[in-house]
Amino acid sequence: MSEIFERILQEKQNEIDLLKAREASSNKAWQGHFRQYEELVQAAFMALDNNSPECHFHLKQVLVKQGWCTMCECSPCECEGQYD
Numbered sequence: 691m692s693e694i695f696e697r698i699l700q701e702k703q704n705e706i707d708l709l710k711a712r713e714a715s716s717n718k719a720w721q722g723h724f725r726q727y728e729e730l731v732q733a734a735f736m737a738l739d740n741n742s743p744e745c746h747f748h749l750k751q752v753l754v755k756q757g758w759c760t761m762c763e764c765s766p767c768e769c770e771g772q773y774d
């Protein structure tokens with residue numbers, strides 16, 4: 691009886707550990723996305739406020755760094771060299 695109970699307990703513990711690991715990794719991914727979003731919004735406001743070529747260039751750099759294609763405006767790029 692106690693063996694079965696221990697086995698069930700161990701199974702539940704394994705499930706909990708798995709869920710905890712998943713939650714930690716999804717939190718980490720979410721934080722990464724949020725940092726990217728913040729960086730993009732900052733660059734966008736800088737470009738709006740100053741309207742200088744440098745700020746526009748910086749905004750473009752941030753977009754490209756985050757994986758956006760400035761030709762087809764997709765992430766990931768979908769134009770596959772059709773603008774070459």
Ligand SMILES: [Zn+2]
Nearest residue numbers: 759762767769
């Ligand atoms: Zn593209």
